[in-house]
Amino acid sequence: MAIIAELLGVGLSYGSGADRVRILENCDLHLERGEFVAILGPSGAGKSTLLRVLMDLVKPSAGDVRVEIPEHRGRRRMALVFQDAKLLPWRKVSANAAFGLEGLGLSRREISTRVEAALDLVGLSAQIDRWPHQLSGGQRQRVGLARALAVEPELLLMDEPFGALDAITRADLQDELLTLWSRTQKTILFVTHDIDEAIYLADRVVVLAGSPARVQGCFATPPRPHLRSDPRTWRLVSEIRAKLQEDGELVDFEI
Amino acid sequence: MTLAAPTRSASRVWRGISSFGGAATPHLLAALGLILFFTGWEIAARLNPSLSALIPMPSQIPRAWLDEISGGYWLAAVRNSLSHYLIGVAIGSILGVAFGLVCGVLPWFESLLAGLVRLLRPIPGLAWVPFAILWFGLSSTAAAFVIAIAVFWINFYAAFGAVQAIDRDLMEVARAFGHGGFFGRLFKIALPAATPGILAGVRTGLGQAWMSVVAAELFGVPGIGARMMQAASLLATDLVVVYMLTMALLYAITDILFVAVRRRLTAWQS
Numbered sequence: 036m037a038i039i040a041e042l043l044g045v046g047l048s049y050g051s052g053a054d055r056v057r058i059l060e061n062c063d064l065h066l067e068r069g070e071f072v073a074i075l076g077p078s079g080a081g082k083s084t085l086l087r088v089l090m091d092l093v094k095p096s097a098g099d100v101r102v103e104i105p106e107h108r109g110r111r112r113m114a115l116v117f118q119d120a121k122l123l124p125w126r127k128v129s130a131n132a133a134f135g136l137e138g139l140g141l142s143r144r145e146i147s148t149r150v151e152a153a154l155d156l157v158g159l160s161a162q163i164d165r166w167p168h169q170l171s172g173g174q175r176q177r178v179g180l181a182r183a184l185a186v187e188p189e190l191l192l193m194d195e196p197f198g199a200l201d202a203i204t205r206a207d208l209q210d211e212l213l214t215l216w217s218r219t220q221k222t223i224l225f226v227t228h229d230i231d232e233a234i235y236l237a238d239r240v241v242v243l244a245g246s247p248a249r250v251q252g253c254f255a256t257p258p259r260p261h262l263r264s265d266p267r268t269w270r271l272v273s274e275i276r277a278k279l280q281e282d283g284e285l286v287d288f289e290i
Numbered sequence: 291m292t293l294a295a296p297t298r299s300a301s302r303v304w305r306g307i308s309s310f311g312g313a314a315t316p317h318l319l320a321a322l323g324l325i326l327f328f329t330g331w332e333i334a335a336r337l338n339p340s341l342s343a344l345i346p347m348p349s350q351i352p353r354a355w356l357d358e359i360s361g362g363y364w365l366a367a368v369r370n371s372l373s374h375y376l377i378g379v380a381i382g383s384i385l386g387v388a389f390g391l392v393c394g395v396l397p398w399f400e401s402l403l404a405g406l407v408r409l410l411r412p413i414p415g416l417a418w419v420p421f422a423i424l425w426f427g428l429s430s431t432a433a434a435f436v437i438a439i440a441v442f443w444i445n446f447y448a449a450f451g452a453v454q455a456i457d458r459d460l461m462e463v464a465r466a467f468g469h470g471g472f473f474g475r476l477f478k479i480a481l482p483a484a485t486p487g488i489l490a491g492v493r494t495g496l497g498q499a500w501m502s503v504v505a506a507e508l509f510g511v512p513g514i515g516a517r518m519m520q521a522a523s524l525l526a527t528d529l530v531v532v533y534m535l536t537m538a539l540l541y542a543i544t545d546i547l548f549v550a551v552r553r554r555l556t557a558w559q560s
Contacts, residue, residue: 090466092462092465092466108468109468110468114466114467115466117459117462117463117466121457121459121460121462121463123460123463123478123479123482123483124483124558124559125482125483125485125558126482126558127558134463134467134469134478135467135468137469137478138468138469138474139468166557166558166560167558168558168559168560169560182467186467
């Protein structure tokens, strides 16, 4: 399969001398087209930073970032779904979903067609004229997802998108995301601190831990379909947990 | 028993007042307060005829107001003052908001202006009156200039503070979706996100500007302030009060218009 994005020996640090704070060190990551990969690690381990390096929002201080997606009008077809949605509260749902389509020279009609399609994918067509404050947490996160899908990304980066949701809504959205992924064949890189979520969703789980954070290991999940609490994954869970603790740190996980 | 009786009847009266009209009660009380104020004033003025040169009786005001209107002075003064007010407020608000926004979005620009702001900010708008008269004479432009300076600072700080208070993550959202350039951050994030804060500044400016209108006109630029000075020099205190009330009226009208506009612009807030 073709590589869509790659991190080679990426390191990131701020400051210099004794004040130097090292966030990431020597991180390698390969993403193949159509793959669903989860990055798993404790809170504050630099998982979100890794996504931002890929998204070109943060410049790494060492290593190479390669993204095999051609640029169109200065933008690559990749999109980020934020933790807590981060909608723009002064825009209605439709205008929020259209945010990434503005300034591309698209016609109004094209924009609204793509916005409607994206909102339809996340099941929010009926809420198109609502303000963000009128939505539930799950609905807001769906709009965040629609905003990302509207740019028709080849690579979708998701930063703990379901972390703040209640368990039922989270499970629903996880299943919808899997359906969406199997329909659209997009490449997804999904950051989470939840082992079960990572194993349930992804083809591969990349464990990122330590300070500075390094890739501690990479685990393939059993062939799909995945079940929740799948007995096939019990061993995998304990292997991953062992890998996380190898680092000698206290790690705080939801299990 | 005898002591408790009046208290109980008073509380019954009070309950009567507060149940009367339900939600309208505060308005009724406000009207009552006004009536009490003017009645007290009228009585005090009538009991002390020697004060008549210093303070008018409220009962004289409507007559004086009507005379002033029929003489054509009132409308001319209001028209003059309104034109100073509107031009000064518009220029001061637009420039203040623009500079405040750009300072909020571009840290280097803010640093560049920081010293200048610290130098000029403490100088009140009225301290510019000598220059206003030197540069523009006793003209409408001079009055508008002084008003604009006072309004500028209010709006500058309101807009700058509002941009500083924006959730930084929204700027990252802008960058992630291809709007990370200066104009993208300014028009797609800073301006809409700061709108409530900017409008609060505009509203303060609308009120403060009336103060500057009077002050600027006291120096002789025709308008409400100048007319008040003329009236005071002739001891026509009733006319002074007419124009004080006129300003209160004009302020109330601008504020009502403002609130209507704000409701449209910030419909997205819960």
